[in-house]
Amino acid sequence: MFGRPDLSPLPGALPLVAATPGQPYEVVELVGGRGMCRRLTDMGFVPGAVVTVTGGHGGGLIVTVLDCRLMLSRGMAQRIMVRPLM
Amino acid sequence: MNYEPIGHRQIGHSMNVAEQHQPIVVALAGNPNSGKTTVFNSLTGSRQHVGNYPGVTVERKEGRAEFEGRKLHIVDLPGTYSLTPYSLEEVVVRRYVIHERPDVIVDVVDASNLERNLYLATQFIELEVPVIIALNMIDMAEAQGLRIDTDLLSQLIGAPVIPMVATTGFGKRELLEAIVEVASNYSRPQVTISFGSELEPHIAALAEKLEALQIDPHAGTSRRWLPIKLLEDDAEAVQHLRERLPEAEELLEEVARERRHLADVLGEDPEIAIGDRRYGFIAGACRRAIATVKRPKLDVTDLIDDVVTNRIAGIPIFLLLMWLMFEMVFTLGAPPMGWIEAGFEWLGALAAAWLPAGELQSLIVDGIIGGVGGVLVFVPNILLLFLAIAFIEDSGYMARAAFVVDRVMHHIGLHGKSFIPMLIGFGCTVPAVMATRTIDDEKNRLTTMLVAPLMSCSARLPVYLLLAGAFFAPEVAGKVIFGIYLLGVLLAILMALVFRKYLFPGETTPFVMELPPYRMPTLRGLLVHMWERTWLYVKKAGTVILVASVVVWFALTHPAPPPQLSAGVTPQQAAAQAAAYSYAGRISQTLEPLVRPLGFDWKIGTSLIAGFAAKEIVVATMGTVYSLGQGDEQGQRLRQALQSDPHFDSLVALTLMVFVLIYVPCLAVIAVVKKETNSWKWPLFLIAYTCALAWVVSFIVYQGGRLLGF
Numbered sequence: 198m199f200g201r202p203d204l205s206p207l208p209g210a211l212p213l214v215a216a217t218p219g220q221p222y223e224v225v226e227l228v229g230g231r232g233m234c235r236r237l238t239d240m241g242f243v244p245g246a247v248v249t250v251t252g253g254h255g256g257g258l259i260v261t262v263l264d265c266r267l268m269l270s271r272g273m274a275q276r277i278m279v280r281p282l283m
Numbered sequence: 284m285n286y287e288p289i290g291h292r293q294i295g296h297s298m299n300v301a302e303q304h305q306p307i308v309v310a311l312a313g314n315p316n317s318g319k320t321t322v323f324n325s326l327t328g329s330r331q332h333v334g335n336y337p338g339v340t341v342e343r344k345e346g347r348a349e350f351e352g353r354k355l356h357i358v359d360l361p362g363t364y365s366l367t368p369y370s371l372e373e374v375v376v377r378r379y380v381i382h383e384r385p386d387v388i389v390d391v392v393d394a395s396n397l398e399r400n401l402y403l404a405t406q407f408i409e410l411e412v413p414v415i416i417a418l419n420m421i422d423m424a425e426a427q428g429l430r431i432d433t434d435l436l437s438q439l440i441g442a443p444v445i446p447m448v449a450t451t452g453f454g455k456r457e458l459l460e461a462i463v464e465v466a467s468n469y470s471r472p473q474v475t476i477s478f479g480s481e482l483e484p485h486i487a488a489l490a491e492k493l494e495a496l497q498i499d500p501h502a503g504t505s506r507r508w509l510p511i512k513l514l515e516d517d518a519e520a521v522q523h524l525r526e527r528l529p530e531a532e533e534l535l536e537e538v539a540r541e542r543r544h545l546a547d548v549l550g551e552d553p554e555i556a557i558g559d560r561r562y563g564f565i566a567g568a569c570r571r572a573i574a575t576v577k578r579p580k581l582d583v584t585d586l587i588d589d590v591v592t593n594r595i596a597g598i599p600i601f602l603l604l605m606w607l608m609f610e611m612v613f614t615l616g617a618p619p620m621g622w623i624e625a626g627f628e629w630l631g632a633l634a635a636a637w638l639p640a641g642e643l644q645s646l647i648v649d650g651i652i653g654g655v656g657g658v659l660v661f662v663p664n665i666l667l668l669f670l671a672i673a674f675i676e677d678s679g680y681m682a683r684a685a686f687v688v689d690r691v692m693h694h695i696g697l698h699g700k701s702f703i704p705m706l707i708g709f710g711c712t713v714p715a716v717m718a719t720r721t722i723d724d725e726k727n728r729l730t731t732m733l734v735a736p737l738m739s740c741s742a743r744l745p746v747y748l749l750l751a752g753a754f755f756a757p758e759v760a761g762k763v764i765f766g767i768y769l770l771g772v773l774l775a776i777l778m779a780l781v782f783r784k785y786l787f788p789g790e791t792t793p794f795v796m797e798l799p800p801y802r803m804p805t806l807r808g809l810l811v812h813m814w815e816r817t818w819l820y821v822k823k824a825g826t827v828i829l830v831a832s833v834v835v836w837f838a839l840t841h842p843a844p845p846p847q848l849s850a851g852v853t854p855q856q857a858a859a860q861a862a863a864y865s866y867a868g869r870i871s872q873t874l875e876p877l878v879r880p881l882g883f884d885w886k887i888g889t890s891l892i893a894g895f896a897a898k899e900i901v902v903a904t905m906g907t908v909y910s911l912g913q914g915d916e917q918g919q920r921l922r923q924a925l926q927s928d929p930h931f932d933s934l935v936a937l938t939l940m941v942f943v944l945i946y947v948p949c950l951a952v953i954a955v956v957k958k959e960t961n962s963w964k965w966p967l968f969l970i971a972y973t974c975a976l977a978w979v980v981s982f983i984v985y986q987g988g989r990l991l992g993f
Contacts, residue, residue, distance in 0.1 A: 227555065231516075232369065233793065236723075238558035239365035240795055241399050244551065246562070251585075252592055257689045257699060259592065259798065263399045263562075266584070266800075268686050270698055272793030 213269070213277040214258065218250045222279035229276035240267060242277055306347070306354035307466040308383075312376060312407070313391035314400050315362035316679075316799035318419045321449040322391050323359040324811055326459075350459040358385065364399075366406040368519045371720055377519070380412060381504065386466040388414045389458070394424035394431060394446065395800075397569055398562070404440065405476055405561040411505035413469040414442045415461050421446040421454070428576040436572035441474030450805045475507070478560045481548050485541055486510045492534070498527050513538050514545070515554040584800045588683065597687040604680070608671040609768065613748075613761050616664035620748075623663070627656035646836060653921075654832025654903035659821070661745040661899075666817045668741050672710045673812035677804035681706065682796060695776050696783030698794055701731040705775065708738030709768075710816060712952045715740075716959055723794060726787035730779050732956060733969060736948040737775040739768050741820065742898040746943045749902055753922040754936040767940050774945065774976070831900045835893050836907050838867035862886075862908060881942065881978065882935045882985040886928075891942065897949040934993045938985040945977035 210225045224246045227234045241263040242248070252259035257268045269277075313319040327346025344359040360379060361372035368374045380388060388407055392400035407414040418424075418433060437444040443461045447454025477483060489510035498509070512520035516538075525531045545553045591600050631652045638644040675681050681703060689699030700722050708715035715735040722728040739747075747767055751760040844864035862868050863885070871885035871892065878888050886908050894901035902921075909924040925931050947953070947970050956966040 226551065231552075231554075232723075234552065235367055235554055235558075236369060236795060238555055239367060239369070239402065240797075241402070241562070243555065243559040243562050245559070252588065257686060259588070259686065264396050265399050266588070266798040268682065268689070268699065268796045268798055270689075270793040270795070273795050274793075276793070 209280050210278040211280075213248065213250065213260065213274040213279050214271055216248075216250050216279055216281075218252070221247050221249050221282040223247055223282050225278045225280050227277060233273070233276060237273070237277065241265065247282065248277070248279060304354075306356040307387065307462060308385040309355055309357045309462055309466075310360055310379060310385035310388045311357065311391060312360045312380070312388055312403065313362060313417075314364055314393065314403060314797075316797065317362070317391045317393045317400055318449050319359065319362055319391040321805065321808055322389070322417060322419060322447075322458075323357065324807065325449045325452060325455055326355070327357055348459075350463060353463055355459075355462065363403065365403060366410075367515075368517065370723070374519070380407070380410070384412075386413065387462050387469075388412055389417050389462065390414055391417045391419050391449075394418045394421045395427050395429065397424075397431075397573065398565055401440070401565045401568075402561060404442070405564060408441060408472060408474065409476060409505060409511060410508050411471050413465050415458070415465055416440070416442055416444045417449075417454075417458055418444055418446040419449050422448050422451075430574040430576055432572045432574075436568060439474070439568040439572060441472030450807075476561060476564045478511075478557055481545060482514070482553065482556065482560070485514060485545065489513060489538070489541075496528060496534075498524065511557065514542060515557055516542060584679075587801055588798070591680070591683050592686055598691075601684055601687045604675075604684075606765070608668075608675075609765055610761070611671060612664055612667045613764070616667050619663035620660055623660050627652055627660065630656070642840075645840060646833070649840075649907050650832050650836030651829065653906035654835065654900075655825070655829050656906070658745060658828050658899040658903050661741075661748060661902075662817065662821065664744055664748065665741045665820050666813060668744070669710055669816045670809060670813045672707065673809045674804055675706070677802070677808055677812070679799045679801045682798045685796065686798065695779045697727055697730060697779055700794055700796055701727055701779075704731050704735050705738045708735045708740060710741055711819075712736050712738070712740045712948045713955050714816075716952060716955045719959070726783070726789060729960070729965065730782045730787055732959065733782060733965070733972070734775040734779045736952055736969065736973060737771045737778065737945065739771045739944055740898070740948065742949065743943055745899055745902045747940050749905070749922060749925070750936040750940050753925045754931070754933040763937070763940075767944055770941065770980075771944050774980070778972075778976070827897055828899055828903055831893060831896050832903050832907060835867065835889075835900070835904045838870075839865045839889070839907060841865060880986070881981045882938050882989075883942075884930050886930075887935075887939060891946070894943065895947055895950065897951070898943060901943055934985060934988040937988070938981050941984050942977045942981040945980060946973050948973070 213222070216222050224242055224244050226244060227237055227242060229237075246262055248260050248262045250258055250260050251266065257270050258274050260267055260269055260274070311319050311323055323344065323346065326348050328348070346357045346359070348355040348357055358379070360376045363370070363373045363376050366373060366377045366380075368377060379385070390404045390407060392404065401416075404414065404416055416437075418431065421431070424431065431446070433444045433446050443465065445454055445458045445461050447458055449455075478486065486507055487510075490506045493509060494506065509520055509523070513524070513535075521535060524535065528534065542553050545556070549556045551559075590596060593600075631648050634648050634652060635644060638647060675684070684706065685699035685702045687699075688702045692698055692701060701719075703721070704715045704718040707718050712735060715738065716732050719728045719731045719735070722731060744764075747764045751763045755763050839862055842865065844861050863872065867889045868885060871888040874888055874892075875883075875885045878884075878891070883891070886905075889908060890901045890904040893904040905925070906921050909921055909928075925936075953966045953970065956969055957963060960966070
């Protein structure tokens with residue numbers, strides 16, 4: 198919607214699909230439609246939240262956020278911008 | 284939409300004497316997988332009632348309980364993560380809480396996963412409705428090294444916090460005490476969740492404006508709720524305003540301006556910022572109230588997930604588990620099935636001996652005992668199938684199976700979430716169609732709904748058991764049935780591909796799904812699940828199938844053939860002639876050319892027509908047709924009767940199984956598809972395509988089989 202006026206990627210940010218499994222990342226922002234952003238917020242993906250990709254192949258990814266394991270489709274993981282924590 | 288509060292209870296008052304006799308209305312809310320249903324079962328015992336929310340097909344479970352002379356009426360709300368009206372479940376929970384005003388809301392949270400689970404609680408706190416936090420599975424949290432200071436947590440979030448273990452009953456008494464206490468002496472919490480210096484002035488200003496305009500913020504709820512929801516651009520709140528305020532558009536325009544301004548200042552959409560602050564509030568409370576003693580390095584869930592969601596081993600493990608499930612259902616189910624069969628045989632013989640020969644004897648022995656008995660024989664198998672499905676659901680493997688098959692589903696244009704309705708479809712197609720509601724994507728949802736009936740449901744199982752049992756050696760029968768199930772799956776995949784390509788083209792929308800931690804299902808939970816579903820099957824046998832059996836019996840015995848027809852023939856021939864002469868016989872004979880190419884005769888045709896209502900009726904009708912056809916040899920088992928029919932052989936039996944697998948699931952499914960899609964278009968399409976597909980596939984099987992010399 199109308200978050201940041203400039204939609205160029207934030208420095209150092211990358212989509213969650215590109216994250217290295219096992220490494221902790223911090224959510225920077227959500228890029229996508231209203232409904233999806235809200236859904237992701239409800240599930241704990243808010244800026245500052247720590248996420249780790251713990252598995253996944255082919256279709257979806259298994260990620261851990263707020264101590265809870267979620268399955269995300271690649272499309273969804275594409276919209277979550279993260280930054281490495283280490 | 285009706286926005287008037289349904290109950291006129293005031294919140295924030297003391298109970299007067301008259302109300303002491305009114306039951307306390309308690310709503311159970313909570314995330315999926317928080318153990319909400321276990322808490323419900325623990326509170327209500329067996330005094331439950333399952334219904335639907337008005338207008339929607341979300342299941343509504345209610346039950347009663349009593350505590351120290353006070354009556355409690357407990358409503359189990361659907362599991363949700365939030366009160367955002369994003370999914371049907373969330374809308375239901377929100378409307379119930381706002382408009383029906385339960386006396387107390389018990390938010391069941393998973394103690395070992397507080398930060399996520401309390402997100403829903405923050406929204407009840409925002410609403411300022413009387414809420415109690417049931418800290419369920421506290422034992423697991425402690426085993427994980429978490430020490431939760433419940434008194435401090437309660438102070439920080441402004442609601443009573445009751446630690447409990449629903450599976451053992453620990454904390455149940457304290458929860459009930461808290462419910463009675465809150466119901467009689469509720470005072471508004473002293474805690475407000477602050478949304479920060481940018482948002483708060485806007486919330487306050489908007490609240491004042493709404494108050495000046497005398498907009499009712501849902502009588503009795505917080506004055507902050509509606510402003511917060513408007514700033515979140517919440518569709519239901521906008522609707523509420525439009526219905527109450529003639530000059531709503533003006534105000535909404537102003538809200539939109541404020542939202543744009545806030546987005547600039549905050550650098551993110553206001554609704555995300557608000558969500559962020561809620562998590563911040565929870566994180567702050569948890570930091571203070573929870574001490575992590577030590578976390579065991581070895582997490583069982585991690586270990587199991589490493590194996591079952593493994594790239595290579597995942598799918599073979601899944602297939603192995605499915606195979607084990609069917610093996611168990613068939614092998615363990617066989618002996619009790621024999622007992623029930625023998626019981627009905629005895630009952631039939633008894634009735635035949637006691638009742639004078641004639642219409643009444645024929646109705647009871649051939650119609651009712653033959654029809655309903657033929658269906659009840661399969662209760663053991665169905666019980667076991669539902670037990671297995673309940674185990675898969677309750678243990679947490681269901682979501683993993685969805686993950687594992689996601690890769691495959693992806694290729695047919697669906698995603699892993701579609702798999703859950705399909706797996707439930709092995710039990711019964713009706714809940715399967717209802718389960719498609721969790722699929723956010725409309726195209727995926729319709730596709731799943733249309734192919735779910737191809738997952739062979741338990742009602743079709745009796746047909747397979749009967750036919751495979753009669754025409755295949757015992758060691759082959761199980762494999763034949765497994766093959767039929769597999770064919771259903773393959774056809775579902777094929778049809779999904781076709782539908783996604785031609786009916787609903789386009790990309791699928793992304794999705795997110797929780798993978799709950801593994802849990803050992805409780806025996807009680809499994810039994811409750813299994814019994815609820817099996818009871819529906821038994822009830823169907825006692826009602827729909829009973830009526831259908833009587834109708835089929837009547838259609839098969841009336842009108843009676845003229846006496847000269849049966850002169851000088853054997854009793855068996857006479858009975859066969861009578862059936863052919865009857866209404867059902869005549870209709871089926873007219874239609875016989877249609878099913879002839881599939882190797883079916885008019886007797887099978889009759890069963891298939893009757894089977895439109897429900898699949899068990901195919902067996903029930905055969906029971907009646909063959910019971911009548913046996914003439915003097917009452918009590919001979921249906922299986923043997925089929926074997927001695929010269930028309931039947933293993934290929935006809937196989938073709939019939941294939942046809943029954945594919946064609947129209949049952950009337951209940953048609954009705955639920957109509958209800959879920961809100962149009963006759965899809966249920967009619969479902970009937971048409973399944974019948975056409977059934978004919979084509981059966982034709983290939985039968986004619987192919989004959990060509991190959993079977």
